[in-house]
Amino acid sequence: MAKYNHKEIEPKWRKNWDESGIYKTGEGKDKPKYYILDMFPYPSGAGLHVGHPKGYIATDVYGRMRMMQGYNVLHPMGWDAFGLPAENFALANKVHPRIATEKNIATFKKQLAQLGFTYDWEREINTTDPEFYKWTQWIFLEMFKRGLAYESREPINWCPSCKTGLANEDLENGRCERCGSVVEKKPMRQWVLKITAYAERMLDDLEKLPDWEESIKEMQKNWIGKSEGASIKFPVILSAAERNEESREETGSFADAQDDVSIKVFTTRPDTLFGATYMVLAPEHELIKNYELRIKNYGEVKKYAEDAKKKSEIDRADVQKEKTGVELKGVKAINPVNNEEIPVFVADYVLAGYGTGAIMAVPGHDERDFEFAKKYGLAIREVVKAEKKNDGECFSGEGVSVNSGFLDGLTTPEAKKKMIFWLEEKGIGKKSVSYKIKDWVFSRQRYWGEPFPLAYCEHCKNAVDDFIATSKIDLGKIRSFASSADAGSAQDDRERGGFTLGELLNPGWIGVDELPVTLPEVEHYEPTGTGESPLANIVEWVNTKCPKCGGAAKRETNTMPQWAGSSWYYLRFEDPKNDQALVNKEKEKYWSPVDFYVGGAEHATRHLIYARFWHKFLYDIGAVSYDEPFTRLQHVGLILAEDGRKMSKRWNNVINPDEIVEKYGADAMRVYEMFMGPFSQPVAWNTNGLIGARKFLERVWKLKSKVQKSESQKSRSQKLDNLLHKTIKKVGEDIESFKFNTAISQMMILVNEMTAADGLSKEQYQALLKILAPFAPHLCEELWTEVRSEKELESIFNEEWPKYDPELIKDEIIELVIQVNGKVRDMISVDAEVSEEEAKKIALESENVKKWTKGKRAEKIVYVKGKLVSIVVKD
RNA sequence: GGUCCAGUGGUGGAACUGGUAUACACGAGAGACUUAAAAUCUCUUGAGGGCAACCUCAUGUGGGUUCGACUCCCACCUGGACCACCA
Numbered sequence: 001m002a003k004y005n006h007k008e009i010e011p012k013w014r015k016n017w018d019e020s021g022i023y024k025t026g027e028g029k030d031k032p033k034y035y036i037l038d039m040f041p042y043p044s045g046a047g048l049h050v051g052h053p054k055g056y057i058a059t060d061v062y063g064r065m066r067m068m069q070g071y072n073v074l075h076p077m078g079w080d081a082f083g084l085p086a087e088n089f090a091l092a093n094k095v096h097p098r099i100a101t102e103k104n105i106a107t108f109k110k111q112l113a114q115l116g117f118t119y120d121w122e123r124e125i126n127t128t129d130p131e132f133y134k135w136t137q138w139i140f141l142e143m144f145k146r147g148l149a150y151e152s153r154e155p156i157n158w159c160p161s162c163k164t165g166l167a168n169e170d171l172e173n174g175r176c177e178r179c180g181s182v183v184e185k186k187p188m189r190q191w192v193l194k195i196t197a198y199a200e201r202m203l204d205d206l207e208k209l210p211d212w213e214e215s216i217k218e219m220q221k222n223w224i225g226k227s228e229g230a231s232i233k234f235p236v237i238l239s240a241a242e243r244n245e246e247s248r249e250e251t252g253s254f255a256d257a258q259d260d261v262s263i264k265v266f267t268t269r270p271d272t273l274f275g276a277t278y279m280v281l282a283p284e285h286e287l288i289k290n291y292e293l294r295i296k297n298y299g300e301v302k303k304y305a306e307d308a309k310k311k312s313e314i315d316r317a318d319v320q321k322e323k324t325g326v327e328l329k330g331v332k333a334i335n336p337v338n339n340e341e342i343p344v345f346v347a348d349y350v351l352a353g354y355g356t357g358a359i360m361a362v363p364g365h366d367e368r369d370f371e372f373a374k375k376y377g378l379a380i381r382e383v384v385k386a387e388k389k390n391d392g393e394c395f396s397g398e399g400v401s402v403n404s405g406f407l408d409g410l411t412t413p414e415a416k417k418k419m420i421f422w423l424e425e426k427g428i429g430k431k432s433v434s435y436k437i438k439d440w441v442f443s444r445q446r447y448w449g450e451p452f453p454l455a456y457c458e459h460c461k462n463a464v465d466d467f468i469a470t471s472k473i474d475l476g477k478i479r480s481f482a483s484s485a486d487a488g489s490a491q492d493d494r495e496r497g498g499f500t501l502g503e504l505l506n507p508g509w510i511g512v513d514e515l516p517v518t519l520p521e522v523e524h525y526e527p528t529g530t531g532e533s534p535l536a537n538i539v540e541w542v543n544t545k546c547p548k549c550g551g552a553a554k555r556e557t558n559t560m561p562q563w564a565g566s567s568w569y570y571l572r573f574e575d576p577k578n579d580q581a582l583v584n585k586e587k588e589k590y591w592s593p594v595d596f597y598v599g600g601a602e603h604a605t606r607h608l609i610y611a612r613f614w615h616k617f618l619y620d621i622g623a624v625s626y627d628e629p630f631t632r633l634q635h636v637g638l639i640l641a642e643d644g645r646k647m648s649k650r651w652n653n654v655i656n657p658d659e660i661v662e663k664y665g666a667d668a669m670r671v672y673e674m675f676m677g678p679f680s681q682p683v684a685w686n687t688n689g690l691i692g693a694r695k696f697l698e699r700v701w702k703l704k705s706k707v708q709k710s711e712s713q714k715s716r717s718q719k720l721d722n723l724l725h726k727t728i729k730k731v732g733e734d735i736e737s738f739k740f741n742t743a744i745s746q747m748m749i750l751v752n753e754m755t756a757a758d759g760l761s762k763e764q765y766q767a768l769l770k771i772l773a774p775f776a777p778h779l780c781e782e783l784w785t786e787v788r789s790e791k792e793l794e795s796i797f798n799e800e801w802p803k804y805d806p807e808l809i810k811d812e813i814i815e816l817v818i819q820v821n822g823k824v825r826d827m828i829s830v831d832a833e834v835s836e837e838e839a840k841k842i843a844l845e846s847e848n849v850k851k852w853t854k855g856k857r858a859e860k861i862v863y864v865k866g867k868l869v870s871i872v873v874k875d
Numbered sequence: 876g877g878u879c880c881a882g883u884g885g886u887g888g889a890a891c892u893g894g895u896a897u898a899c900a901c902g903a904g905a906g907a908c909u910u911a912a913a914a915u916c917u918c919u920u921g922a923g924g925g926c927a928a929c930c931u932c933a934u935g936u937g938g939g940u941u942c943g944a945c946u947c948c949c950a951c952c953u954g955g956a957c958c959a960c961c962a
Contacts, residue, residue, distance in 0.1 A: 173959090218879055219957055227961070267962060280962095319876070319960055354961045361962085367876085368960055436961055601956075675900075677887060682955085689887065692900050742889070745899035752899090817895050822943045824895055848929095862942055868894055872942045 004701035006665025010778040014116060022795055023118040026072040027590065034071040035591050036063045037570055037630075039599025039607065042080040042562070043104035045089040048111045049647045050655045050669070050685060051639035055598045057670050058636070058679060058738065060117045062596065064774035065735050067118070068801035074591055075118050076573040078125035079105050082133075083562025084162055084178050087448035091526060097448040101128060111657060115666045116777050123576050127565030128448075132572065134516035135582045136564050137453040139614060140442075141511045142621055144454070147482030147501035148194045149442065151509065155284070155309065156441050158186035163527035165190055167441040167561065169606045174314030182312045188531050191452065191558065193440040194482065195613050199224050200433075202612055211632035213680070216604045223605040225436025229268035230420050232429035234279060234333040234360065236261040236287070236344070238294065241330075263287060263333055263344070266355030266434050269362065270423065271415030273337045274404040275383035276360035277373070280325065280345045283308035284352035288328075296330035301346055308348040316348050323349050323372045335360075336428045337419075338405070347372065355434050363394070370394035384412065440610070442561060447525035447534045449559030453512040457546035457553040461508030467497055468504065478504055509556075510548045517555070533557045566607050567614040570594050570629060582623055589625065597630040600638075601680075608633075634738055637681040639673070644684050655685055667776035668694040674740035674775060696744075697779055699751050700772065704783055706754075707765045720757050721808050723750055724764055728804040731771045740775075747772055762787055767802045817868035818843045820852040836863045843869035 017023060036059050041052065056077075063075040081101045089104075090097035105126070112119070125132055143149045157166040161181040165188055170177045203224045206217045263279055281287060283305035292298050304326040308316065315321075325347030332341040349368055350359050363373030363380040373380050385402045386395040398412035406422070407415040423429030443452070468475065482501060503510060520541040525534050535557040536542060546553035568582070574591045575584040583592075599607075608630075615629040640646060641653035648654065660669045672693035677683040727750045734743035750768060754760050765787060773780035773796050784796035793799055811832050816839060818826040826848040830839065840861050843849060849871065856873040863869050 215879060215956080222878060222958055225958085225961065229962085265962080269962080317960070321960095323960080349960050349962095351961070359962050366962065368962075371960095434961075436958090605957075675887090681881090683887065686887070686901075688901055696900085741887090742899085745889075748899055815895075819894085819943070822941090827895070860942060862894090864894060868943090870894080870942050 004698050004779070006667065006778070007662075009782045010114070010116065010661075010666055013778045013781050014113065016781075017116075017795075020795070022797060023075075023120055025074050025076075025120045025123065027587075028072065029590065031070060031072045033074065033590055034063070034066045034596075035074040035594050036066070036596045037075070037573070037594045037598070038077065039597070039603060040078045040080050040566070040569060041108065042083060042085055043101060043108045044085055045093065045100065045104055046649065046654075047104075047107050048657055050657045050660060050673070051647055053112070053115055053657060053669075054639055054673050055600075055636035056112070056117060057115070057673050058634075058740065059596070059598050060115075061670075061674065061740065061774040062735060062738075063118055064777065064797060065732070065801060067797055068770070068773075068799060070800070073118070074123075074573065075120070076123040076125075077112070077117070077119040077121070078123075078569060078573070079108070079127065080562065080566050080569070081105065081126055081128045082449050082560075082565055084164070084444075084446065084448075085562075087446055087525070088162070088178070090448070097525065098128070114661050115657070115670065123573050125569060125572050125576050127450075127569060130516040130518050131577075131579060132569075133450045133565060134579075135572070136450050136560065136568070137515050137517060138582060139568060139618065140450075140560070140564070141453050141513070141515075142623075143193060143617060144502035144506075144509075144511055145500040146621075147478070147505050148197065148617065149502060149506075150192055150194065150482075151506045152190050152192045152439075153187055154190070155185040155187040156190055157183045157313065158188065159183055162446075163529040164444045164446050165441055165531075167563075168438050169440075169563075169609070170561075171313070174312065174317055182314050184312055185309060186531070190441050191443040191556075193442045193613075195440045195609075196435060196437060197482070198613050198616055199226070199435045199437050201616060202609070205612075205616075205628060208628055209631075209633070212630075213633060213635060216601065216608070216633060216635060219601075219604040220609060223437060223609060227266075227268050227434045227436075229266060229416075229432060229434070230270040230423060230429050231264055231266050231356065231432035232270065232273065232336065232360065232423060233262040233264050234336060236263060236331055236333050237341070239330055239332045240341070261287075261291070263358045264356045265358050265360045266432055267360055269365065269412075269416070270419040270429070271401055271404070271407060271410075271412055272362040272365050272383050273335070273360065273419055274401075274407070275362040275364045275381045276335050276342065277340075277363060277379040277381055278343045278345060278361045279333045280347045280350045280359050280361055280369075280372070281328075282350040282352040282357040283346055283348055285346070285357050287358075288346060291331065294331055295328050297326070297328070301326050301328055305346055311348070323347060323368065323375065325349075325372065325376070327376075336426070337422075343378070345372075345376075353438055354436065365394065365396050367394050367396055437609075440613075442564075443556075443558035444561050445531055445533045446527050446559055447519075447522060449519075449561065450564055451517045451519055451535065451559055452556040453515060453517045454509050454556040455512055455544050455546055455553040456508050456556065457510055457549060457551060458508065459551045460503070460510055460546055460548050460553075463549070464499055464503055464507040467499060471497065473504070475504070510546055510553065512544075512547050512555075514547070519559075533559055535559070563607060563610050567610045568618070570597075570611070571618075571624065582618075585625070592624065593626050593628065594630045596632045596634070598634050598636060601635040604635075635680050637677075637679060637683065639676070640682055640684040642685050642687070647685075660690065664690055664694045665697075665778070667779045668697055670777075671697065671744060671775050675744045677741055679738045679740060696748055696751065697776055699755060700768070700776075700779065701783070703751065703754055703760060703765060703768075704786060706760045707762050707787060717757055717759065720753060720760070720764060722811070723753055724767055725804040725808040728767060728771055728802050729809060732801070732804075735774065744775065769796060770799055770802050773797065814866055816842070818846060818849055819868060819870040820849060821872060822870070825849050825852055832866060836865070839863055839869055843871065
């Protein structure tokens with residue numbers, strides 16, 4: 001018999017599959033559909049290491065099983081090729097990003113191809129293809145028109161090394177997720193997407209996703225970070241000394257102004273309002289620059305605020321460091337619940353980006369305020385009585401209100417409710433919700449990304465202003481209107497006199513409807529570092545005609561972030577060549593949503609948040625007909641290097657799949673990666689383990705000759721059938737629940753039994769091949785053609801997935817376990833149908849059991865059908 | 876600091892809904908084949924005691940519930956992931 005030679009078998013079958021087109025996606029409506037998807041990779045220059053394909057192998061195994069179960073399976077692959085990694089690689093290697101990307105894609109494709117995946121390459125997509133990003137731009141434009149994209153000049157995260165602004169999601173502990181540089185805060189003109197408008201729905205709809213892993217949902221919940229509480233207004237006045245001075249000098253005007261001045265705060269603990277003894281503003285707070293004349297120590301305050309703003313996020317967010325701040329001399333705030341005058345500080349422990357950028361400080365019941373108050377000698381008042389309280393510590397839990405007027409005696413939840421009611425009645429506060437998630441900073445100052453389909457027109461800017469002036473539309477109202485997700489229907493647009501909501505919010509910016517707006521060729525695509533994208537240098541591209549008035553206009557020169565294309569790419573696989581619409585509604589009804597999505601957990605708060613946001617928006621505008629994109633979600637556990645560290649060039653511990661395939665074969669690698677451990681858990685690579693997988697396949701190979709010998713004898717053991725059918729059952733169920741490691745160990749048990757058995761029938765062997773085929777497709781296809789008969793199909797993947805016979809998996813004889821006082825004392829083989837009476841009788845008659853029951857009385861006998869008898873004895 | 880997850884042999888790990896703990900694989904040891912090695916095959920392999928039947932102990936630690944706990948409850952220890960001055 002020929003030896004198992006993967007080098008011969010594997011290329012042969014891959015060629016055969018390519019030519020026969022067996023993996024072309026079928027669309028016959030007579031079959032049910034199954035859409036299984038991997039998170040598509042960005043093709044970096046380093047190529048694949050053995051860890052990358054783990055998820056792809058899993059989806060391939062699952063998809064192949066579904067094929068054999070009679071489904072049309074859509075299992076596509078594409079490339080997330082825009083973005084910083086591709087561009088940085090191109091810069092380092094002095095080639096155009098497009099060329100580098102093409103080359104990298106070719107490498108990736110070659111590497112993936114040799115693993116024998118079922119990808120239908122006719123559906124390949126690439127986010128950098130103008131025919132693809134045309135629709136990325138289209139989605140942006142739809143958001144822009146509805147006021148969900150807006151221009152902002154807020155300070156944002158700036159990576160000094162990548163020379164671009166970054167979204168909150170792109171940071172890791174205050175560092176750039178890509179290059180590890182400490183991120184600075186820099187005020188810059190940015191396009192921002194109003195993801196916060198969808199925060200509530202994204203949170204609520206997690207309930208609709210029972211087949212998502214709990215851990216991923218939890219991460220999203222934390223990222224969205226909903227807090228419920230109240231917003232409260234604290235009036236601001238001049239301090240007593242200043243008031244006297246004012247009236248002496250008769251400057252007179254502050255009396256009018258003070259009515260309007262107030263500090264708005266958000267708190268989750270309105271029940272502690274009586275304990276608010278000072279206030280703190282974030283260094284970025286508007287009041288500071290607006291009240292220069294009123295703040296007596298303005299120089300000092302300004303210096304503190306400026307210094308704080310300059311600090312990197314990482315320094316500012318250091319929890320360990322001592323809190324600092326400066327009092328705003330000359331002004332006071334009034335605690336509205338007791339009319340006390342309280343001091344106002346600026347301090348960098350208050351964040352501009354959360355809540356209102358100002359807090360009421362309750363040092364009695366907030367650790368941070370407590371620390372600050374001790375340092376600056378501020379009043380600390382107990383307003384919540386703790387059940388247990390440690391001296392000298394601050395109690396931030398729930399209890400009963402004290403020293404709190406009308407709240408006294410109420411528990412914290414009651415007090416919160418009552419305070420909110422009181423605030424609303426007086427009109428100085430209201431129930432309020434705050435989210436941690438921030439709007440999505442959507443522009444990058446780099447070359448290799450989708451251009452924005454926007455032009456800036458001075459004329460239309462004035463026209464918009466005129467329009468607002470004549471129609472008396474309050475821009476503030478429009479802004480709050482835009483926060484609701486359903487803002488901006490086509491009808492609204494008409495009523496606004498031809499201006500879209502986006503244009504009203506971003507005067508002068510006009511959407512370019514002629515798509516795609518293609519990325520121009522440039523001489524120098526290095527980032528400028530000035531906050532301008534390299535595109536700004538291409539005069540002939542920048543200068544354009546205003547799509548609205550036809551006059552001179554300038555294009556937006558920032559580009560979109562890498563996350564743009566990946567936020568909707570899964571829709572494109574349904575109909576990748578459609579140039580009329582983002583999705584073909586007919587096809588969409590068949591394929592979508594994605595039934596099963598597999599990828600890394602690191603995307604829980606990035607890609608998966610963005611994709612859900614875009615999808616919900618597309619649902620709202622009627623572009624898709626369902627509101628969650630991914631029905632089932634499973635995360636892949638990393639494959640670590642043999643030394644237990646992440647595989648990385650830096651540690652020189654990377655294992656290249658090409659070498660493994662060459663030496664042991666793709667099938668051995670596939671089986672090993674699925675066998676290593678629980679799918680979602682990180683496991684270290686171990687080449688010895690791989691050899692074990694290879695040996696297993698060799699045993700399967702050798703069984704072939706046993707079948708041929710057995711054929712005439714017609715020997716078919718009952719025992720083997722029993723195990724075979726149990727294995728069919730377990731493998732099917734385990735693949736279904738992504739427990740590949742136990743599926744494989746069960747097949748190993750079966751193969752060991754088959755090897756040891758007296759005879760092996762062809763049917764038994766064929767059933768084994770069918771359930772192993774998704775894991776080791778080349779080997780099983782080869783063996784299948786050798787043992788199949790004329791009437792059987794040419795490819796094993798056209799065969800039906802075997803069904804187990806419930807009769808055959810029943811055990812006739814079982815091992816009855818007998819326990820005495822909880823300890824196993826005997827095991828007796830009995831008929832599976834044994835009655836309770838009889839089982840108990842057999843148990844009590846056992847010699848081993850008698851040793852333990854002798855001279856004692858049986859107090860209780862527990863019987864578990866088909867399993868055990870538990871005897872409880874007492875002296 | 877918050878949220879979540881995990882802790883089982885020398886190693887990766889298995890154990891359904893509370894019912895034989897350590898399946899399967901790796902590694903190690905012994906043997907067969909071989910001039911020899913590799914490959915392959917067979918046996919042993921949680922710890923301790925015993926010639927053996929068998930007994931005792933063992934799923935991070937300590938308690939609890941139960942006839943019975945890796946599994947459920949409480950407290951603690953250790954490790955990991957994500958978030959983090961989020962008011």
